[in-house]
Amino acid sequence: MPAPVPTSVPRSLVVILRTMLVLAATGSLVVLAVILPLLWIDLEPAPLEVAVSLVVVLALGVVSLQVIGVCIWRLLTLVLRGRIFSREAFRSVDVITGAMACGGVLLVAFGVILSGGTTAPGLVLLVGGVALLAFAAALTVNVARRLLAQAVDRDAQARRLEDELSDVI
Secondary structure (H helix, E strand, O other), X not given: OOOOOOOOOOHHHHHHHHHHHHHHHHHHHHHHHHHHHHHHHHOOXXXXXXXXXXXXXXXXXXXXXXHHHHHHHHXXXXXXXXXXXXXXXXXXXXXXXXXXXXXXXXXXXXXXXXXXXXXXXXXXXXXXXXXXXXXXXXXXXXXXHHHHHHHHHHHHHHHHHHHHHHHHO
Protein backbone atom coordinates (compact mmCIF):
# COMPACT_ATOMS: atom_id res chain seq x y z
CA MET A 1 0.00 0.00 0.00
CA PRO A 2 1.44 3.40 -0.97
CA ALA A 3 2.31 5.91 1.73
CA PRO A 4 -0.29 8.61 2.40
CA VAL A 5 0.11 11.74 0.36
CA PRO A 6 -0.47 15.06 2.14
CA THR A 7 -3.72 16.62 1.00
CA SER A 8 -4.46 20.25 0.39
CA VAL A 9 -8.12 19.77 1.30
CA PRO A 10 -8.80 21.40 4.66
CA ARG A 11 -10.25 19.05 7.27
CA SER A 12 -12.96 21.64 7.97
CA LEU A 13 -14.20 21.30 4.39
CA VAL A 14 -14.48 17.54 4.79
CA VAL A 15 -16.41 18.04 8.04
CA ILE A 16 -18.81 20.45 6.31
CA LEU A 17 -19.34 18.02 3.43
CA ARG A 18 -19.94 15.14 5.82
CA THR A 19 -22.43 17.24 7.79
CA MET A 20 -24.29 17.94 4.57
CA LEU A 21 -24.27 14.23 3.73
CA VAL A 22 -25.70 13.36 7.15
CA LEU A 23 -28.46 15.96 6.72
CA ALA A 24 -29.23 14.66 3.22
CA ALA A 25 -29.30 11.06 4.46
CA THR A 26 -31.64 12.02 7.28
CA GLY A 27 -33.91 13.83 4.84
CA SER A 28 -33.91 10.84 2.49
CA LEU A 29 -34.96 8.55 5.33
CA VAL A 30 -37.83 10.93 6.11
CA VAL A 31 -38.86 10.81 2.46
CA LEU A 32 -38.82 7.01 2.46
CA ALA A 33 -40.54 6.58 5.84
CA VAL A 34 -43.03 9.47 5.81
CA ILE A 35 -43.41 11.27 2.49
CA LEU A 36 -43.76 8.25 0.21
CA PRO A 37 -46.42 6.58 2.39
CA LEU A 38 -48.33 9.87 2.44
CA LEU A 39 -47.98 10.11 -1.34
CA TRP A 40 -49.33 6.56 -1.60
CA ILE A 41 -52.42 7.65 0.35
CA ASP A 42 -52.83 10.72 -1.89
CA LEU A 43 -52.59 8.53 -5.00
CA GLU A 44 -55.53 6.37 -3.90
CA PRO A 45 -57.84 7.66 -6.64
CA ALA A 46 -55.21 6.95 -9.34
CA PRO A 47 -55.02 3.58 -11.09
CA LEU A 48 -53.02 1.05 -9.07
CA GLU A 49 -50.35 0.63 -11.78
CA VAL A 50 -49.69 4.37 -11.83
CA ALA A 51 -49.53 4.65 -8.03
CA VAL A 52 -47.19 1.67 -7.66
CA SER A 53 -44.97 2.82 -10.53
CA LEU A 54 -44.71 6.35 -9.18
CA VAL A 55 -43.90 5.33 -5.61
CA VAL A 56 -41.38 2.66 -6.72
CA VAL A 57 -39.61 5.07 -9.11
CA LEU A 58 -39.39 7.75 -6.42
CA ALA A 59 -38.17 5.28 -3.78
CA LEU A 60 -35.48 3.93 -6.13
CA GLY A 61 -34.47 7.51 -6.92
CA VAL A 62 -33.98 8.24 -3.23
CA VAL A 63 -31.99 5.03 -2.81
CA SER A 64 -29.78 6.07 -5.75
CA LEU A 65 -29.07 9.36 -3.99
CA GLN A 66 -28.26 7.50 -0.77
CA VAL A 67 -25.78 5.28 -2.62
CA ILE A 68 -24.09 8.38 -4.05
CA GLY A 69 -23.89 9.86 -0.54
CA VAL A 70 -22.22 6.73 0.86
CA CYS A 71 -19.69 6.71 -1.98
CA ILE A 72 -18.88 10.39 -1.47
CA TRP A 73 -18.34 9.65 2.24
CA ARG A 74 -15.91 6.88 1.30
CA LEU A 75 -14.05 9.20 -1.07
CA LEU A 76 -13.80 11.84 1.68
CA THR A 77 -12.27 9.19 3.94
CA LEU A 78 -9.65 8.52 1.29
CA VAL A 79 -8.99 12.27 1.05
CA LEU A 80 -8.39 12.48 4.81
CA ARG A 81 -6.05 9.49 4.67
CA GLY A 82 -4.14 11.00 1.74
CA ARG A 83 -5.06 8.06 -0.49
CA ILE A 84 -7.54 9.62 -2.91
CA PHE A 85 -5.11 9.07 -5.78
CA SER A 86 -5.21 5.31 -5.43
CA ARG A 87 -7.03 2.38 -7.00
CA GLU A 88 -9.28 2.27 -3.90
CA ALA A 89 -11.15 5.32 -5.18
CA PHE A 90 -12.17 3.69 -8.46
CA ARG A 91 -14.91 1.51 -7.00
CA SER A 92 -16.67 4.45 -5.36
CA VAL A 93 -16.36 6.60 -8.48
CA ASP A 94 -17.73 3.77 -10.64
CA VAL A 95 -20.69 3.27 -8.29
CA ILE A 96 -21.41 7.01 -8.34
CA THR A 97 -21.41 6.95 -12.15
CA GLY A 98 -23.79 4.01 -12.19
CA ALA A 99 -26.11 5.53 -9.59
CA MET A 100 -26.27 8.80 -11.56
CA ALA A 101 -27.06 6.94 -14.77
CA CYS A 102 -29.68 4.93 -12.88
CA GLY A 103 -31.14 8.21 -11.62
CA GLY A 104 -31.37 9.44 -15.21
CA VAL A 105 -33.24 6.29 -16.22
CA LEU A 106 -35.57 6.69 -13.23
CA LEU A 107 -36.24 10.30 -14.22
CA VAL A 108 -37.14 9.19 -17.74
CA ALA A 109 -39.50 6.60 -16.22
CA PHE A 110 -40.95 9.31 -13.97
CA GLY A 111 -41.55 11.51 -17.02
CA VAL A 112 -43.25 8.64 -18.84
CA ILE A 113 -45.52 8.02 -15.84
CA LEU A 114 -46.39 11.71 -15.67
CA SER A 115 -47.07 11.93 -19.40
CA GLY A 116 -49.82 9.32 -19.16
CA GLY A 117 -52.09 11.51 -17.04
CA THR A 118 -53.23 15.10 -16.99
CA THR A 119 -49.80 16.50 -16.17
CA ALA A 120 -48.80 19.64 -18.03
CA PRO A 121 -46.45 18.88 -20.94
CA GLY A 122 -44.03 21.54 -19.67
CA LEU A 123 -43.57 19.61 -16.43
CA VAL A 124 -42.85 16.40 -18.35
CA LEU A 125 -40.28 18.29 -20.46
CA LEU A 126 -38.75 19.70 -17.28
CA VAL A 127 -38.35 16.18 -15.88
CA GLY A 128 -36.79 15.16 -19.21
CA GLY A 129 -34.33 18.04 -18.92
CA VAL A 130 -33.36 16.98 -15.41
CA ALA A 131 -32.86 13.42 -16.71
CA LEU A 132 -30.54 14.81 -19.35
CA LEU A 133 -28.59 16.62 -16.62
CA ALA A 134 -28.32 13.37 -14.62
CA PHE A 135 -26.83 11.61 -17.65
CA ALA A 136 -24.47 14.55 -18.20
CA ALA A 137 -23.37 14.37 -14.55
CA ALA A 138 -22.72 10.63 -14.93
CA LEU A 139 -20.56 11.29 -17.99
CA THR A 140 -18.73 14.07 -16.14
CA VAL A 141 -17.93 11.73 -13.26
CA ASN A 142 -16.72 9.19 -15.82
CA VAL A 143 -14.34 11.82 -17.23
CA ALA A 144 -13.14 12.55 -13.68
CA ARG A 145 -12.54 8.83 -13.19
CA ARG A 146 -10.35 8.74 -16.28
CA LEU A 147 -8.38 11.70 -14.94
CA LEU A 148 -8.05 9.89 -11.60
CA ALA A 149 -6.72 6.85 -13.44
CA GLN A 150 -4.12 9.02 -15.17
CA ALA A 151 -3.11 10.58 -11.85
CA VAL A 152 -2.76 7.17 -10.20
CA ASP A 153 -0.67 5.86 -13.10
CA ARG A 154 1.58 8.93 -13.03
CA ASP A 155 1.94 8.68 -9.26
CA ALA A 156 2.98 5.03 -9.58
CA GLN A 157 5.43 5.94 -12.33
CA ALA A 158 6.89 8.77 -10.22
CA ARG A 159 7.34 6.42 -7.25
CA ARG A 160 9.05 3.87 -9.47
CA LEU A 161 11.41 6.52 -10.85
CA GLU A 162 12.14 7.78 -7.32
CA ASP A 163 12.98 4.22 -6.24
CA GLU A 164 15.28 3.75 -9.25
CA LEU A 165 16.95 7.09 -8.55
CA SER A 166 17.50 6.27 -4.89
CA ASP A 167 19.04 2.92 -5.92
CA VAL A 168 21.44 4.76 -8.23
CA ILE A 169 22.36 7.35 -5.58
